[in-house]
Amino acid sequence: xxxxxxxxxxxxxxxxxxxxxxxxxxxxxxxxxxxxxxxxxxxxxxxxxxxxxxxxxxxxxxxxxxxxxxxxxxxxxxxxxxxxxxxxxxxxxxxxxxxxxxxxxxxxxxxxxxx
Amino acid sequence: xxxxxxxxxxxxxxxxxxxxxxxxxxxxxxxxxxxxxxxxxxxxxxxxxxxxxxxxxxxxxxxxxxxxxxxxxxxxxxxxxxxxxxxxxxxxxxxxxxxxxxxxxxxxxx
Numbered sequence: 001x002x003x004x005x006x007x008x009x010x011x012x013x014x015x016x017x018x019x020x021x022x023x024x025x026x027x028x029x030x031x032x033x034x035x036x037x038x039x040x041x042x043x044x045x046x047x048x049x050x051x052x053x054x055x056x057x058x059x060x061x062x063x064x065x066x067x068x069x070x071x072x073x074x075x076x077x078x079x080x081x082x083x084x085x086x087x088x089x090x091x092x093x094x095x096x097x098x099x100x101x102x103x104x105x106x107x108x109x110x111x112x113x114x115x
Numbered sequence: 116x117x118x119x120x121x122x123x124x125x126x127x128x129x130x131x132x133x134x135x136x137x138x139x140x141x142x143x144x145x146x147x148x149x150x151x152x153x154x155x156x157x158x159x160x161x162x163x164x165x166x167x168x169x170x171x172x173x174x175x176x177x178x179x180x181x182x183x184x185x186x187x188x189x190x191x192x193x194x195x196x197x198x199x200x201x202x203x204x205x206x207x208x209x210x211x212x213x214x215x216x217x218x219x220x221x222x223x224x225x
Contacts, residue, residue, distance in 0.1 A: 031211065042217035043158070043203060050211055058212050090157060103149060104213070106157035 002027045004107035006091050012113045013081060021076045021110050023091030031094045032074040033058070033104065034066065036087040043090070049074055081114040088112075117142040117208040121216035129224050132194050136219045138204030139186040148187050150178055151203040153218070158203055161189070194223045 004025045013019055025032065033048040035058075045058030049068040063085055065077040074093075078085060088111050092104040118141045128134055140148065147165045151158035162171040164180035164187060171178050175192045191198055201218040208214040 033213070035215075040217065043205075043215035045213055045215075048211060048213075056210060056212070059214070103160045103163055105160070108157055 002105075004091055004093055004105055006089075006107040006110050008110060009108060010111050012115065014115050015082055016080050019078050019081060019112075021078075021089060021091075021112070023074045023076065023107060024072050025074075025091075025093040025105070026072065027093065027095070027105070028071065029093035029095050029105075030071070031096060031104075032068065033092045034064070034074070034076045035090045035092065036060065036085075037090060037109075038087050046076070046089075081112075083114050086112060086114050117206070117212075117214045119204055119206050119214045119216040121202075121204050121219050123219060124217065125220040125222070127222045127224065128194055130195060132223075133190065133192045134194060134221060136189040136191075136202050136204075136221070137186065138189070138216055139184070140204075140206045140214075141185065142206050142208050142214065144209075145182075145185075146207040148180055148207075149205045149213075150187075150189050151205065153201040153203055154199075161202075191221075194221075196223050196225055199223045 007022045030051050034046040035043045037043050044060045047066040049055045091107040094104045120139050122137045149163045150161040162178045169180040177190045180187045199222050201220050203218045204216045205213045
């Protein structure tokens with residue numbers, strides 16, 4: 001089944017404890033992206049990647065890191081999480097970053113709480 | 116700064132009504148506008164509109180892009196309770212980024 005998977009789905013952690021949220025897609029998509037969704041603020045893009053080893057900042061990259069060593073994986077790293085990073089996180093992918101086939105498929109979401 | 120604004124932020128209608136959701140945008144070098152539906156989970160894709168494809172239709176849902184007014188509308192006719200969701204509009208921004216609006220929360224009452 002074609003899908004985007006994220007792990008973990010739920011995470012409660014404490015301030016300053018490094019964490020990684022994994023994202024994987026099995027559709028051979030070139031473009032992958034991370035978003036956070038907060039009440040009243042909608043979806044905001046954190047980072048995106050056009051292909052392996054090519055990443056760029058979205059609207060709200062502060063406090064986050066990403067890497068794209070393989071085409072299928074795009075982990076989101078929080079080196080020192082803070083309470084303001086408590087949010088619902090979505091990973092998404094699309095076949096190409098532009099053109100007719102850039103509709104994004106979203107993963108199921110990761111709900112992160114930082115105490 | 117690129118911007119996407121959706122209106123209204125929320126809407127309550129009764130089954131059978133027709134609704135129109137609005138999305139206006141200010142982006143440098145517009146390339147595409149996308150509509151998504153979000154129920155209690157991840158957003159799912161509805162339509163993509165570009166300069167070469169300004170009107171899309173699927174069943175009771177349709178969408179039009181107005182390039183002059185820098186806006187798009189999403190119409191839902193004969194609404195059903197299953198249409199209750201948050202409807203998101205997104206526009207391709209600078210580089211390969213996407214800018215989302217805050218969404219319109221639609222509630223369809225029986």
